[in-house]
Amino acid sequence: MTYWERLCHLKLQSLLHRRERYMIIHIWRLHWKFSPDVPGIGFRDGGSRLGPRAEWPSLNHRAQRSKAFLLEGSFSVRGPTLWNMLPACIKQYPTLESLKATLGQHLAGIPDRPGKVGSEDEDQVRCRMKRPH
Secondary structure (H helix, E strand, O other), rough: OHHHHHHHHHHHOOOOHHHHHHHHHHHHHHHHOOOOOOOEEEOOOOOHHHHHEEEOOOOOOOOOOHHHHHHHHOOHHHHHHHHHHHHHHHHHHOHHHHHHHHHHHHHHHHOOOOOOOOOOOOOHHHHHHOOOO
């Protein structure tokens, strides 16, 4: 059995899917002030359609590409990016239990399959997050 077949058989999510879920939950905790602030991550109101939006530190485009790549994959950039892709209705839940339940249903509707070998690029993640649940 391949890795993906075993995950389906055991009804588990891939490591990437679990990591993304954790990042979203942690950003939710930052938004509702349940965790200490992370330097560089802030929030602003995106209106009723977008809900709260996360902002992250700007990237230095003059930096070496290898360093910029590491920063793009960090929690400070990746977490807010995933958060901003969520529908507003999921971001508004005031309790962790309700968020986890709704987020689990939302992510279950997104295919949990590999894209490229290694980490996914931004377009693949964006495509996965926008699929209806």
